[in-house]
Amino acid sequence: MSTGVVRVGLLGLGTVGGGVIKTIRSQQEKLASRLGKRIEIVKALVRDSEKERAVHLDRSVLTTDFEDVLKSDVDIVVEVMGGVEPTYDYVRALIEKGCHVVTANKELLAKRGTELVDLANRHQVHLAYEASVAGGIPILGVLRQFLRTNDISGVRGILNGTTNFILTKMEQEQLSYQEVLKQAQELGYAEADPRSDVEGFDAMYKLYILAQLVYGESLPLAEVNRKGIADLTAGQIRIAGELGYRIKLIAQAEQTGEGIRLSVEPTMLPLSHPLAQIQDAFNAVQLSGNIVGDLLFTGRGAGELPTASAVVEDLAYLLTQPFTPHPVWKEREGGAETTQETEAKSFCYVEGTGPAATPDRVLHFLRLAGVEVHKLKVQFDLGGVLRAGLITTGFTDEHSDLLRSDFGLQVRCFPLLGSVE
Amino acid sequence: MSTGVVRVGLLGLGTVGGGVIKTIRSQQEKLASRLGKRIEIVKALVRDSEKERAVHLDRSVLTTDFEDVLKSDVDIVVEVMGGVEPTYDYVRALIEKGCHVVTANKELLAKRGTELVDLANRHQVHLAYEASVAGGIPILGVLRQFLRTNDISGVRGILNGTTNFILTKMEQEQLSYQEVLKQAQELGYAEADPRSDVEGFDAMYKLYILAQLVYGESLPLAEVNRKGIADLTAGQIRIAGELGYRIKLIAQAEQTGEGIRLSVEPTMLPLSHPLAQIQDAFNAVQLSGNIVGDLLFTGRGAGELPTASAVVEDLAYLLTQPFTPHPVWKEREGGAETTQETEAKSFCYVEGTGPAATPDRVLHFLRLAGVEVHKLKVQFDLGGVLRAGLITTGFTDEHSDLLRSDFGLQVRCFPLLGSVE
Numbered sequence: 001m002s003t004g005v006v007r008v009g010l011l012g013l014g015t016v017g018g019g020v021i022k023t024i025r026s027q028q029e030k031l032a033s034r035l036g037k038r039i040e041i042v043k044a045l046v047r048d049s050e051k052e053r054a055v056h057l058d059r060s061v062l063t064t065d066f067e068d069v070l071k072s073d074v075d076i077v078v079e080v081m082g083g084v085e086p087t088y089d090y091v092r093a094l095i096e097k098g099c100h101v102v103t104a105n106k107e108l109l110a111k112r113g114t115e116l117v118d119l120a121n122r123h124q125v126h127l128a129y130e131a132s133v134a135g136g137i138p139i140l141g142v143l144r145q146f147l148r149t150n151d152i153s154g155v156r157g158i159l160n161g162t163t164n165f166i167l168t169k170m171e172q173e174q175l176s177y178q179e180v181l182k183q184a185q186e187l188g189y190a191e192a193d194p195r196s197d198v199e200g201f202d203a204m205y206k207l208y209i210l211a212q213l214v215y216g217e218s219l220p221l222a223e224v225n226r227k228g229i230a231d232l233t234a235g236q237i238r239i240a241g242e243l244g245y246r247i248k249l250i251a252q253a254e255q256t257g258e259g260i261r262l263s264v265e266p267t268m269l270p271l272s273h274p275l276a277q278i279q280d281a282f283n284a285v286q287l288s289g290n291i292v293g294d295l296l297f298t299g300r301g302a303g304e305l306p307t308a309s310a311v312v313e314d315l316a317y318l319l320t321q322p323f324t325p326h327p328v329w330k331e332r333e334g335g336a337e338t339t340q341e342t343e344a345k346s347f348c349y350v351e352g353t354g355p356a357a358t359p360d361r362v363l364h365f366l367r368l369a370g371v372e373v374h375k376l377k378v379q380f381d382l383g384g385v386l387r388a389g390l391i392t393t394g395f396t397d398e399h400s401d402l403l404r405s406d407f408g409l410q411v412r413c414f415p416l417l418g419s420v421e
Numbered sequence: 422m423s424t425g426v427v428r429v430g431l432l433g434l435g436t437v438g439g440g441v442i443k444t445i446r447s448q449q450e451k452l453a454s455r456l457g458k459r460i461e462i463v464k465a466l467v468r469d470s471e472k473e474r475a476v477h478l479d480r481s482v483l484t485t486d487f488e489d490v491l492k493s494d495v496d497i498v499v500e501v502m503g504g505v506e507p508t509y510d511y512v513r514a515l516i517e518k519g520c521h522v523v524t525a526n527k528e529l530l531a532k533r534g535t536e537l538v539d540l541a542n543r544h545q546v547h548l549a550y551e552a553s554v555a556g557g558i559p560i561l562g563v564l565r566q567f568l569r570t571n572d573i574s575g576v577r578g579i580l581n582g583t584t585n586f587i588l589t590k591m592e593q594e595q596l597s598y599q600e601v602l603k604q605a606q607e608l609g610y611a612e613a614d615p616r617s618d619v620e621g622f623d624a625m626y627k628l629y630i631l632a633q634l635v636y637g638e639s640l641p642l643a644e645v646n647r648k649g650i651a652d653l654t655a656g657q658i659r660i661a662g663e664l665g666y667r668i669k670l671i672a673q674a675e676q677t678g679e680g681i682r683l684s685v686e687p688t689m690l691p692l693s694h695p696l697a698q699i700q701d702a703f704n705a706v707q708l709s710g711n712i713v714g715d716l717l718f719t720g721r722g723a724g725e726l727p728t729a730s731a732v733v734e735d736l737a738y739l740l741t742q743p744f745t746p747h748p749v750w751k752e753r754e755g756g757a758e759t760t761q762e763t764e765a766k767s768f769c770y771v772e773g774t775g776p777a778a779t780p781d782r783v784l785h786f787l788r789l790a791g792v793e794v795h796k797l798k799v800q801f802d803l804g805g806v807l808r809a810g811l812i813t814t815g816f817t818d819e820h821s822d823l824l825r826s827d828f829g830l831q832v833r834c835f836p837l838l839g840s841v842e
Contacts, residue, residue: 023712027570137715138563145559149448149453149734266664274719277698291444292557292730296719298695299713309713313570 003081006037006319007100009074010044011090013053013062013080016131017044017106020078021055021306021402027312033270035319043072045090050080066090070097076319079103088112095119095127102314104131104307105206109198110221113212114329116175121325128314133206134159138300138313143213144289150289152214155253156417159206159264159300162190162197168279171237171246177230184211186216189281199247200264207251207262210285212252215260217330218392226261232266235379236349236412239389240268242377244330245347246276268347268416275417305329345374345416348390348400355406357386362407369402371395391416427740429595430463430495430520432511434483437525438465438477440677440729442665448733456740466491466502466511484567484716487511491518491535497740498722499732500524509533516548518539523735525552525728528617530625531642534633535750542746549735554627555580556725558720559734564634564708571710573635577838580627582702582722583611583618584650584670589700592658592667596650610702619684620649621670628672628683631706635674636681638751644686653687656800657770657833660688660810663798664769667697671838675757682757689768689837696838722810766795766837768810769821775829780808783828790823792816 008024010017024031026040032038041061049062060375066086069077070093073238077094078300079101081087089110091101092115093106103109109116120127130140134157148153158164162184169180181198184190194239196202202227211218229249240247251268252259269276274296278284283301288294300306359378366373375391388411431438444451445460453459462482467693470483484490487507490498491514500513500522502508508529511524513536522541524530530537541548551561555578567573579585583605590601602619605611617623625647632639638786650670661668670687674681690697695717697703704722709715721727771783780799787794796812807830821832 023570027712030569136710137716138566142559142563142568144733145562146730148451148737149444149730213753269587277695289557289730291448293721293724293727295558295648295718297716297718299716303714306713306714309567309570312712313566316569363813 001224004350005037006036006039007011007042007072007074008315009069009072009077009079009094009316010041011087011210013044013046013079016054016080016305016307016311017078018055019304020080020311021057022309023305023312029311031316034316037319037383039315042074043069044071046052062083062200064317069203070094074099076102076315078102078315079107079108080104080311082107084111087300091116092119095123095125095134098123100124100128100318102128102131102311102318104129104207104311105133108201110205110208113141114331115208117313117326117329121171121328126321126323127320127326128318129209130314131307133209133296134285135299135301135303136309137283137297138287138310139210139285139297140213142297143210146287146289147214148293150291152287154252154254155210155214155251155285155287156236156275157285158248158275158278159203159301160197160200161283162194163203165189165281166198167237167247167249169230170234171241174234175398176234177232180304198230200309201418203249203264207253207264209264210255212329214277216253216327217260217332219260219262220331220333221384223262223333225249225265227265229266231412234254235325237350239349239377239379239387243347243375243389243391244271245269245272245416247414248275248278250275251346257289257310259332266414268391268414270283273417288388289405292295343393345391346395346413347416348392348395348413349388350390350409350411351385351387352407352409353383353385356407357409359386359388362388362403364410365407366399369399371399425458427456427497428463428493428495429460429736430493430515431462431492432498432508433477434467436467436499436503437726438499439474440725441501441605441729441732442476442478444729444787445724452733452737455737458740460736463495464490464695471567473742481722485594491515497523497736499589499736500526500529501732502526502712503528504531505529509802511544513540516544516546517770519544519546520546520721521549521739523549523552523732523739524628525550527553527626527630528621529836531629532638533808535752538747538750542749545798547739547742548747549605549739551735552728552731553621555706556720556722556724557719557730558704558706558722559636559731560631560691560718562708563718563746567708567710568635572699573710574636575673575675576631576706576708577671577696578706579696579699579704579707580624580672580722581618581670582704583615583828584621584624585699585704586610586702587619588650588653588658588670588834590670591635591653591655591809592662595655595659597655600652613828619645619651622702623762624670624672624685625683628674628685631752632681632683636676637748638681638753640683641752641754644683644754646682646686648686650687652833656772657810658774660770660798660800660808661768663807664768664810664812665692666837667692668835669696669699671696677757679757680753680755689835695839764814766812766814767834768837769813769816769832769834771807771824771830772806772808773828773830774804774806777828778830780807780809783809783824783830786828787813787816789821790820791809792820803829
């Protein structure tokens with residue numbers, strides 16, 4: 001590193017990239033006194049160097065050609081361009097040149113992290129990624145700290161702000177998924193192609209990274225039980241609420257007897273559950289240590305400045321720390337099966353108009369089938385549509401199939417978390 | 422430090438002391454591999470060496486004479502005996518012998534911290550105290566981290582688990598303060614002499630420490646605006662609830678134009694406020710950074726193991742870090758005055774039986790006095806006692822006095838936080 005100046009390269013100059021530059025500029029005195037050096041952005045890779053931007057960078061700093069970054073002798077690269085291709089190749093090439101990496105890219109880490117960690121170790125460079133999970137909440141640092149004195153069996157949370165915003169609005173304004181998605185896109189809370197968020201990919205990538213920290217290994221992404229929110233209806237959310245529950249997209253990593261289990265799925269929480277209280281675009285992570293007990297961390301999970309805060313903190317931190325090898329990342333195939341525990345409670349939502357679909361008959365069928373019904377909420381609308389929410393024990397896919405075939409009902413079941421009853 | 426072994430002295434072997442020993446024992450493999458050394462408790466100062474204890478320590482380790490600790494050549498002392506006298510003298514003597522200190526003692530730090538920090542710096546030993554604030558929540562570490570990249574204007578929270586437990590039970594079970602206090606004492610949540618908790622001293626000490634971190638200075642304790650919960654009534658809590666609010670003992674540090682302002686007082690929060698959701702003996706700390714935004718940390722603030730987790734983490738951390746001087750602690754007299762902002766909303770609870778005390782007359786008087794009443798909840802009981810809760814703007818002590826003298830009413834006002842309306 002040249003004396004007096006840290007040469008930083010930036011891959012990507014979107015929302016987070018702009019936030020990084022603003023943060024470095026607004027905090028430059030603090031950073032300089034801490035690092036004993038001035039931070040200089042020497043090259044920034046962009047898609048379009050002519051585009052108007054909220055932050056000004058000298059024209060000579062911008063480039064559309066990655067080779068320019070590679071040639072500019074940067075000490076550190078901040079990767080905020082996202083995606084895996086060509087990002088992986090760029091990051092790889094920079095590591096091979098001995099460049100430290102700070103990244104906010106959860107997809108890259110979840111898909112190629114095992115290789116990048118190994119490569120960084122071989123080239124003795126830092127790979128830092130606090131910004132990749134839960135934005136400004138310093139959850140990776142806190143987890144690393146607790147793991148030194150605690151055994152942590154699991155971690156769960158709301159890791160995607162977009163879906164939490166959509167679910168909050170669907171409940172509060174009794175709107176359909178499509179209506180709220182449109183609002184969210186207009187507000188900039190959801191992307192034009194919302195699939196990564198609403199189908200649970202984004203939360204899954206973050207969960208994968210958390211598992212690497214907590215367990216020293218993770219599962220291949222194909223083995224994560226992932227379900228999104230795109231098929232949730234206002235009716236399901238309303239009936240859940242009337243039963244005293246709220247539906248959240250919960251990401252959860254658990255250690256079971258058969259191995260680790262990772263899931264991202266819409267989950268019913270009693271309204272009194274701490275995660276049920278997390279509304280709008282906020283994120284929250286709950287962890288349980290054998291010594292420290294339960295902890296909950298809440299904050300903005302995304303957005304320009306919260307994410308930039310984590311990026312700049314990583315950048316400053318690694319500049320003041322000697323290199324130590326990063327713990328190796330591993331993937332273990334054959335995680336715990338998502339078995340249907342017959343003891344577990346679940347929330348089943350049924351809807352239909354068939355003549356057989358009366359509450360009495362459905363309850364009679366379930367009783368004979370050995371399903372316990374703890375709570376029931378029934379609604380008929382003017383068109384004679386039955387909508388019912390049931391809190392059950394012992395409900396399986398087989399019961400779903402029979403309710404469909406014999407009663408003409410549509411069925412959607414959700415796992416139920418931390419029932420306080 | 423002798424090779425292979427870290428010699429630890431323990432001052433105090435109560436709840437937290439026992440938790441520290443249990444934690445060191447249960448995590449000894451982790452600790453040994455991290456430190457490259459074995460931790461050995463070589464001496465423990467106790468009041469009664471004959472007492473039966475939940476954790477076994479060799480009889481030869483226990484002593485009732487501090488001089489035995491001083492002579493045993495310990496590398497580190499863990500101070501969990503509490504109090505200021507004789508604790509300060511003991512800690513001072515150990516620092517002067519070059520011994521590192523880990524303490525959970527907020528009172529000692531708030532009353533003698535400026536001297537201890539200075540002394541530790543002069544003798545080049547670590548002084549670590551994560552366990553002194555919010556138990557297992559690593560709030561000091563997190564604050565230090567954020568302060569490196571953020572300007573933090575303020576911090577607020579629920580810093581005392583005992584009072585939060587009492588307030589939760591008073592609300593949930595509609596019991597009086599005295600009844601709940603008795604329950605809490607039986608459950609071990611409150612001490613036989615509860616004053617430090619219920620009068621807000623404990624929360625004030627913790628707030629003092631937070632201010633030293635956030636602002637690099639704090640106020641003399643006498644300048645902290647401190648009010649306890651011992652005079653709260655079930656009636657106040659019930660009417661607050663009916664108005665959509667909950668009363669919490671909120672500790673708050675703010676930067677104002679005139680300087681910093683520290684307060685610990687019962688405060689009205691809208692039910693939707695994140696701190697209103699913190700129930701039972703939990704603690705929570707909310708901080709606001711100019712870059713990271715709002716963050717909330719929740720966890721058990723006290724108890725054997727959460728506090729022990731923080732103590733052992735401090736212990737392990739300082740054994741792996743070279744000494745660097747601790748930022749000096751300062752006290753600045755003349756903090757911001759607690760002025761009654763006439764623009765601020767407050768919750769006023771009035772109670773009385775006088776013939777003049779009718780809601781109409783009270784409202785008429787307030788209107789003439791220029792006090793705006795946003796919400797009103799009135800109850801009469803069978804004995805003709807008027808109880809009313811008012812959300813007001815512009816209510817001052819002067820109005821209180823007039824309601825007392827002219828209407829025969831008792832008046833209690835509470836500040837109102839983060840009104841969402």
